[in-house]
Amino acid sequence: MxxxxxxxxxxxxxxxxxxxxxxxxSPNLTELANQKGQSQLPVDSMSERAKDILKSAGEDHQTISVVFKLDQSLRHEKLVKVIDQIKKIAGVKGITSPFDKETRDQLISKDQKTVLLPVMVEGSDQQVEKIADNIYKMVPDELTAYITGASLINRDxxxxxxxxxxxxxxxxxxxxxxxxxxxxxxxxxxxxxxxxxxxxxxxxxxxxxxxxxxxxxxxxxxxxxxxxxxxxxxxxxxxxxxxxxxxxxxxxxxxxxxxxxxxxxxxxxxxxxxxxxxxxxxxxxxxxxxxxxxxxxxxxxxxxxxxxxxxxxxxxxxxxxxxxxxxxxxxxxxxxxxxxxxxxxxxxxxxxxxxxxxxxxxxxxxxxxxxxxxxxxxTSEISSSYKSVKGIKAIKEGIGEGKAFPVSIVIKGENKLTTADTIPFLGNLSQAIEKVEHVDSVMTITQPTGKKMDDLYIDHQLRAVSDGLEKTTKGLDDAQSGLTTVEEGLRKIIGQVASSATSHSGSSLADAAKALGKINRQLGIVSKQMAQTGNVSEAVPQLTVISGQLVKIQSSLQQVNQQFAGQQKQAGTLKNYLGQLAGGVKSAKAGLVKIADGMTKSRQILKEMSESKNLNDTGIFIPQQVMENKDFQKSIDHYSFSDGKGVQLSVGLDINPYSEQAITTINEIKKSVADEVIGTPLKNATIMYGGVTSQNAxxxxxxxxxxxxxxxxxxxxxxxxxxxxxxxxxxxxxxxxxxxxxxxxxxxxxxxxxxxxxxxxxxxxxxxxxxxxxxxxxxxxxxxxxxxxxxxxxxxxxxxxxxxxxxxxxxxxxxxxxxxxxxxxxxxxxxxxxxxxxxxxxxxxxxxxxxxxxxxxxxxxxxxxxxxxxxxxxxxxx
Incomplete structure (x- = not known):
């Protein structure tokens, strides 16, 4: 000293x-704190690992929510114009329109006064804040809008x-x-x-x-x-x-x-x-x-x-x-x-x-x-005067803040998860998650709007097949009734022709009537079998044979019809009547062909069902034609990544996603998911959870x-x-x-x-x-x-x-x-x-x-x- x-x-x-x-x-410490001082969780935490999986797949965008508070007199055309302008902002990667049929119920309040516009953006928190500022500039003065999101709350x-x-x-x-x-x-x-x-x-x-x-x-x-x-x-x-x-x-x-x-x-x-x-x-x-x-x-x-x-x-x-x-x-x-x-x-x-x-x-x-x-x-950390907090409040009052800050479940496997054999397990997983208390909706491939696609479930499909078979039986009965009418008409004509000079024609008509009688008996047998057993495999070839026989009868009637040409007045009347009967046979044949085609498709679906490995486990069956459907493919593309090796589920809650209760809910979701994937193709997949609730957990x-x-x-x-x-x-x-x-x-x-x-x-x-x-x-x-x-x-x-x-x-x-x-x-x-x-x-x-x-x-x-x-x-x- x-x-x-x-x-x-x-x-x-x-x-x-x-x-x-x-x-x-030295650099400015305050600016460094703003740039690097966010609440970054450890890299081994679940929510950070979920981010890394998506980032490595090029899916590292985040979503901010633009909330519009509307007057009753305001027309949606103005919103559509604003949305079109937002799409052009640099950094905006996509927008989920609230006016689509599939999303309307999720993004527009029941009183039509609150509209939620999810905007996918990319970049740091500072860049997202700039995007939000640009959006505010595009909103007209007569329109009230707030923008919120995890990044914006961090910035505020x-x-x-x-x-x-x-x-x-x-x-x-x-x-x-x-x-x-x-x-x-x-x-x-x-x-x-x-x-x-x-x-x-x-x-x-x-x-x-x-x-x-x-x-x-x-x-x-x-x-x-x-x-x-x-x-x-x-x-x-x-x-x-x-x-x-x-x-x-x-x-x-x-x-x-x-x-x-x-x-x-x-x-x-x-x-x-x-x-x-x-x-x-x-x-x-x-x-x-x-x-x-x-x-x-x-x-x-x-x-x-x-x-x-x-x-x-x-x-x-x-x-x-x-x-x-x-x-x-x-x-x-x-x-x-x-x-x-x-x-x-x-x-x-x-x-x-x-x-x-x-x-x-x-x-x-x-x-x-x-x-x-x-x-x-x-959100309780900062003043309610900040727009990000006002946005949360507006969403809560109009729609529910759980929809703006969903839990993201990220599943990544070694093999493709978007196959017809694997996708059904996502449906089961979604249903299991929906049973957890405070889960409002689950959106994924099998239910892109938060509601399950009934057409994918076996009970609905079997009901459809059953209804089809009932209609088939009724159609056969109708065809049999129609051909019976044709047969009776032919027999009346035969009586009239017998006294005339056209005996050859009468013989042909008699053969046709006899053949129709035989066909009617065959149809009766097929119809009875269908009603009793529903055996499509046997009915289809029988109907194919019957259709061929009707073709011959129709041809025979047309030949006789030509023979009546140029004869007496009575023959002319018979000719017209015979033409109508031939048309009836043709219609019956066409109907039977359609019935046969429908039954063939039903048989093919039932065959695919019988060959499905996971149908009994999931209760979901996805035919190849559904896999090739454009709308279904769009759903697959939206909720998958890494060439189908990864899939996402978006879980909306009916409570504040920042609450302690929400943390309890996500822990229950994790337990439910862990139990549900046992013994499924998802058992060895990496499953991580993202979103603010997961981060808080x-x-x-x-x-x-x-x-x-x-x-x-x-x-x-x-x-x-x-x-x-x-x-x-x-x-x-x-x-x-x-x-x-x-x-x-x-x-x-x-x-x-x-x-x-x-x-x-x-x-x-x-x-x-x-x-x-x-x-x-x-x-x-x-x-x-x-x-x-x-x-x-x-x-x-x-x-x-x-x-x-x-x-x-x-x-x-x-x-x-x-x-x-x-x-x-x-x-x-x-x-x-x-x-x-x-x-x-x-x-x-x-x-x-x-x-x-x-x-x-x-x-x-x-x-x-x-x-x-x-x-x-x-x-x-x-």
Missing amino acids: RLIVKFKWLIAAIILMLTAILSVC FAHSSEEGLKKTEIITVFLIVGLLLVVFRSIVTPFIPMITVGFSYLISQSLLAILVEHIDFPISTFTQTFLVAILFGIGTDYCILLLTRFREELANGHDRIESTLIAYRTAGKTLFISGFAVLIGFFALGFAKFAVFQSAVGVAVGVGVLMLVLYTLLPLFMVTLGEKLFWPSKKVFSHGDNRLWSFLGKQSVARPFLFIIITAVMTVPFILTYDDQISFDS DLKDISTTDLSRTMIIMVVGLFFVLSILFRSMMMPIYMLASLFVTYYTAVSITEFIFVQISGDDGISWAVPFFSFVILIALGIDYSIFLLDRFKEEIHLGISRGIVRSMSKMGSVIMTAAIILAGTFAAMMPSGVNTLMQVATVVIIGLLLYGLIILPILIPSVIISFGEGNWWPFSRKKE
């Missing part, structure tokens, strides 16, 4: 020059965080300056921490930007806000600790240099321990899997820079200004003993058990009532796992370091235990405020993680402040030592806790729900710890353990 004091001006010049160079040369969240950061920076500076003016009653003192921490923040911000730009250092939209709050909070606390000790040594008669050296030798050691503990806390975040959680490691970079600046730049002000640093105040608060803490210390030492009970009464009820209600609704799993992992790593790291520094394992145990009590009490109160009072679905998913890390990392500082001073005063004995430590450190800790709480209070006007909730947990926790836990619980525990405080080591004797 003497070397630093000696070269203080050179060091100050280096810091100033380094700050200037980094500020000019980034904008909201950026605006919140600006507010936080300004409020933090004014708040800290104001508090320091009150605390130190000095015009000069408040600006020393501001300058010191300000340089730390500028350097840290620039270094982080360089790391993010060149080595993909993790960053999120939260990073800068936490960096501001924590650096200015603990930086001010550390400055208070050093300046208070500096002022104390000046009052003891030491000169500026000696007072600075003593302050750093005593309070500086405490500062080092505290800063090191904070570094461990935030460094532990590097072991998290989720990039958003990892991004808080940037705070560790800031703390490291802060420590360097505190040990290099702050001594310059102390040595240079001396007593003037506290001008115009002659005294400073921390020079005297803190009466409140002194009183509480004496009472805790005298009645330790009572004060432990009092602490339990104040905290345990909150801990026991904590429900761990978590919300994954990113992954988010829930990863956030829970990361919180548990980080808790363990952070606690073990702090325990190890504190055990070495205090030469005790017992002290770290109750230090950390007291912070756990503080955290769960604070988060329980926060849950009550935001859920029970404000009506939120739960506290944001990121709050438990960030608030735990911040509260433990910062709260440990105050216990270190107290117990490190206790080490100095232990020569007085345990009871007197802890009371004296509390008297000396009480004002420092209380002031530090209030200032740090104030810096987090500056996050409240940000408008970002997560930041407000984290701030609430930290504020409640710091005030609870600094004003209740430390002055009441810790002294009681120390007295209760006695010499056991240094277990398993022995206390170092002075």
